[in-house]
Structures are given as C-alpha cells and as structure tokens.
Amino acid sequence: MRELVFTLDYEPGCNAVADALADHPDARIRSLSLHATAESLWRVDHATGPPAALAAIERTVLTADYYADCLAAEDCAATQRTEVLEHTDDTLVLYSYWERTPACASVPHIALDHLGDGVLFETRNEGREYTWRIIHSGAGDLRAFFDALEAAVGDCAQLEVRRVTQAQAAASASDASPGIDGLPPEQREALKAAVDHGYYETPRAVDVSELADRLGVPRSTLTYRLRRAEAHVMSRYVGDGSADEPTPAL
Structure with a gap:
C-alpha cells in the first residue's frame, strides 16, 4: 500500500469553509469517516474550537454550496445535504452526502478515476489549509491524478505534496514526543x-x-x-x- 499526503491552500473567497476557519484559527475540522463511489460521496466530520468558531462553521456548512468537497468553480447542479449530528460548546459533528453530476469534481472522485478502487481517505482542515491523506494500492497513474487535481482547483488553491511513500501506521508510543510537543x-x-x-x-x-x-x-x-x-x-x-x-x- 502507498501513502500520499498533500495540502490544498485556498485563496480567500474560493472556499467558504477555508474562509470561516481562517477567521477562527483555534478551530479544526477532521474527518471521522469518508467514502466515495463513482456517483456519490458521504462523510462525517468532527470540528473543535471555541463556541463562536463552531457556530460560524455550522452556519457556513449549512449554507455554502457543495460543502462535501465539490471542486467545481461554478454551479454543477449536484444534490447534497448536510446535517448536524452533535453540537456542544467545543464539538461539532457533521454528516454530509453528495450526489455528483458529470460537471462535478472532487479529490475522492479524482482519486478513484486515477488510483483505482479501495482508496482510503483522511482529511484535516486548519485555516486555509486542507490536508489530505490517501492510502491506495500503488496502482494507477499518480501523475495523472495530480494533473487532474490541479486542473480542478485552478487558481483557487495551491497544491503542495507533503509525502509519497509506503503507508505507515500512526507513530508508536515510543516514537511520540512528550509534553507540549504537538500542540498548536x-x-x-x-x-x-x-x-x-x-x-x-x-x-x-x-x-x-x-x-x-x-x-x-x-x-x-x-x-x-x-x-x-x-x-x-x-x-x-x-x-x-x-x-x-x-x-x-x-
């Protein structure tokens, strides 16, 4: 299995979620589960942050067009829904479902097109950075994947590849740093x-x-x-x- 990690750094005004997170630097969103087929995508996300930040994120995802990862620059007529599963003082859990159209593009669907089936996804949103971790079989055309991704995001985001390697497990206890290491x-x-x-x-x-x-x-x-x-x-x-x-x- 191969591991691929990259970030999309969004320009202001190009992604409503990135804009909301940029206004609230204490907030984070990470995926708990993310699945895609050729026709659809569904995911559960966990957001943390101060109450004002979570309220802003909730407003954004419930009103923004195509929160569930659509990269289309214009209205692609996709059908989606987003539901709030939990909202406390410091936690927000969201469920999203999206049915794509021929005009739609997304990271998971581009990955399915070029890296094959059985792909696993993990994401994290911090500020304007949207970080993706993809585990795939190693088959497929990685260059075609990146070319298609760059074409889909256009001038809206800068793509930075962080890691392309054999898939690694999470760091063991003996490898982790103690104390305040790892804190924002x-x-x-x-x-x-x-x-x-x-x-x-x-x-x-x-x-x-x-x-x-x-x-x-x-x-x-x-x-x-x-x-x-x-x-x-x-x-x-x-x-x-x-x-x-x-x-x-x-």
Missing part, C-alpha cells in the same frame, strides 16, 4: 503564559480573565485553549500510564 502554537503560548504568570500556583497569582487581558484574547478563547492544552498534556502523562501516546496520523 496558540495553545502552547497560552499554556506557557499560564505557567509564567502563576495561573497554576496555589493560590493562583492570576485568574483566567487577567491572563486573557495580558494575552489580548477573549476570555472564552483562552479558556478553550487552556482546556485543550491541558487535555493534551494530561493524556500524555497520565492518560495511559505512560509519558506518551500515539500521535494522530494527521
């Missing part, structure tokens, strides 16, 4: 500031509102960043009885 920069900054300013001292030298003022961010944003950073660190150090945990594939 804004969460790492929030955690470091909390330590530096005595947020974790007893009694606390600063409360979350004061710390938010020092960092120049809303209180709700800082609370979310600290909660996510704390969960990351705790899961590494005590979550499974060891200092490390497997790092996600994406």
Whole structure:
C-alpha cells in the first residue's frame, strides 16, 4: 500500500469553509469517516474550537454550496445535504452526502478515476489549509491524478505534496514526543503564559480573565485553549500510564 499526503491552500473567497476557519484559527475540522463511489460521496466530520468558531462553521456548512468537497468553480447542479449530528460548546459533528453530476469534481472522485478502487481517505482542515491523506494500492497513474487535481482547483488553491511513500501506521508510543510537543502554537503560548504568570500556583497569582487581558484574547478563547492544552498534556502523562501516546496520523 502507498501513502500520499498533500495540502490544498485556498485563496480567500474560493472556499467558504477555508474562509470561516481562517477567521477562527483555534478551530479544526477532521474527518471521522469518508467514502466515495463513482456517483456519490458521504462523510462525517468532527470540528473543535471555541463556541463562536463552531457556530460560524455550522452556519457556513449549512449554507455554502457543495460543502462535501465539490471542486467545481461554478454551479454543477449536484444534490447534497448536510446535517448536524452533535453540537456542544467545543464539538461539532457533521454528516454530509453528495450526489455528483458529470460537471462535478472532487479529490475522492479524482482519486478513484486515477488510483483505482479501495482508496482510503483522511482529511484535516486548519485555516486555509486542507490536508489530505490517501492510502491506495500503488496502482494507477499518480501523475495523472495530480494533473487532474490541479486542473480542478485552478487558481483557487495551491497544491503542495507533503509525502509519497509506503503507508505507515500512526507513530508508536515510543516514537511520540512528550509534553507540549504537538500542540498548536496558540495553545502552547497560552499554556506557557499560564505557567509564567502563576495561573497554576496555589493560590493562583492570576485568574483566567487577567491572563486573557495580558494575552489580548477573549476570555472564552483562552479558556478553550487552556482546556485543550491541558487535555493534551494530561493524556500524555497520565492518560495511559505512560509519558506518551500515539500521535494522530494527521
């Protein structure tokens, strides 16, 4: 099996989801499941972020044209629906189904056309970057796949190939980095500031509102960043009885 990882970096105004995520850098969307046939595509996505970011993402995906990965530059008359499966303060789970037309294009369908059947997909959206991880048999025409993908995205996105290699499993516990490694920069900054300013001292030298003022961010944003950073660190150090945990594939 072969592994292919690449990103599409969208220009402003070309992708409504990318625009929403660019406005909310604390938010992330990752695929929980993604399947495609020649005629359709369906997927379940998990978004995390502060409440305002998740509300913006929900509005976007429910109103944007062809959220489920259509790359057509103009209306291609496809039929799609998106449903909210769960929405809490820090989690949004979305289901999308899309029936394509001859004018439609998408990464999964281009992959099926050029890489063959049995292709597996994993995605992550952060800011304007849409990262794809594809596992395929190694058959097919990889150059034709990239040519077709570049033609479909046109000037709307920059394509960057990150990795083309034998498929690898997620990193083992012995390979993962402990502590704050792997945290997004804004969460790492929030955690470091909390330590530096005595947020974790007893009694606390600063409360979350004061710390938010020092960092120049809303209180709700800082609370979310600290909660996510704390969960990351705790899961590494005590979550499974060891200092490390497997790092996600994406």
